Amino acid sequence: MAGEGRPHPPPWPLLYEEAVRRALAEDLGRAGDLTTDAIVPANRLAEARLVARAAGRIAGVEPALAAFRLLDPSVEAEVALADGSDAEAGATIATVRGPARAILAAERTALNFLGHLSGIATATRDLVAAVAGHPARIICTRKTTPGLRALEKHAVRAGGGANHRFGLDDAVLIKDNHVALAGGVVPAVGRARAASGHLVKIEVEVDTLDQLDEALAAGADAVLLDNMPLDVLRRAVERARGCAITEASGGITVETAAAVAATGVDLISAGWLTHSAPALDVSLEVAG
Numbered sequence: 001m002a003g004e005g006r007p008h009p010p011p012w013p014l015l016y017e018e019a020v021r022r023a024l025a026e027d028l029g030r031a032g033d034l035t036t037d038a039i040v041p042a043n044r045l046a047e048a049r050l051v052a053r054a055a056g057r058i059a060g061v062e063p064a065l066a067a068f069r070l071l072d073p074s075v076e077a078e079v080a081l082a083d084g085s086d087a088e089a090g091a092t093i094a095t096v097r098g099p100a101r102a103i104l105a106a107e108r109t110a111l112n113f114l115g116h117l118s119g120i121a122t123a124t125r126d127l128v129a130a131v132a133g134h135p136a137r138i139i140c141t142r143k144t145t146p147g148l149r150a151l152e153k154h155a156v157r158a159g160g161g162a163n164h165r166f167g168l169d170d171a172v173l174i175k176d177n178h179v180a181l182a183g184g185v186v187p188a189v190g191r192a193r194a195a196s197g198h199l200v201k202i203e204v205e206v207d208t209l210d211q212l213d214e215a216l217a218a219g220a221d222a223v224l225l226d227n228m229p230l231d232v233l234r235r236a237v238e239r240a241r242g243c244a245i246t247e248a249s250g251g252i253t254v255e256t257a258a259a260v261a262a263t264g265v266d267l268i269s270a271g272w273l274t275h276s277a278p279a280l281d282v283s284l285e286v287a288g
Contacts, residue, residue, distance in 0.1 A: 008084030060117030072102035124159025
């Protein structure tokens with residue numbers, strides 16, 4: 001198993017309760033769980049385990065448990081593997097006990113959150129393991145599911161990665177379209193610097209060494225080295241060393257990450273961690 005898991009603090013309930021409420025409302029619709037309500041008596045109690053069917057890094061335990069509690073606050077839960085833990089196939093992640101109707105009605109919503117977020121954490125863990133021995137850190141992007149950004153970025157951290165900016169309002173990232181509309185890298189950086197507060201960092205996306213030189217001369221705090229061949233990337237890192245933080249981006253996979261990290265780049269960003277990581281296979285198993 002790649003990497004070594006360790007418990008990671010769960011996200012604040014404020015960051016996920018509304019998303020879980022919306023997911024439950026979407027699933028229950030106007031009439032509730034027709035199947036469970038018809039078959040299971042209202043007073044029936046049950047115990048069920050959230051189980052990892054495949055090995056992976058766990059994330060999203062508390063949002064998953066919130067699905068049960070939001071339907072019935074009397075549901076009790078016992079967590080066996082907290083976010084940031086590595087699970088073997090067949091491992092129990094958590095156990096829930098309480099009204100059977102609430103447990104079954106919340107099952108799919110809970111598993112959707114747990115499987116999706118654990119999939120992101122697992123993919124991140126594997127990418128982090130791929131660059132072990134190099135100083136580069138693995139980071140995510142804003143390519144997230146609408147409404148789930150805080151949770152998906154939490155899952156990246158649980159996987160051992162770090163976060164890029166959370167939104168448009170916490171850092172300046174000057175991309176190619178900004179440069180085109182500003183008339184060049186230098187005027188774009190100048191305008192951003194004049195309009196930003198003293199705590200706001202400015203990063204510039206560059207595709208060539210000439211653009212890199214312009215960004216460094218303009219005083220960029222960081223440079224995003226986009227889709228550069230390894231030999232060009234290595235030269236870019238050397239030029240920027242001591243002047244700006246370097247971030248490599250563009251089609252980086254578990255198979256190619258080590259070679260990218262060997263260039264000496266500070267950060268490696270991968271949008272697929274949040275937009276394309278496969279969900280971890282998890283299930284809910286009711287005790288007989």
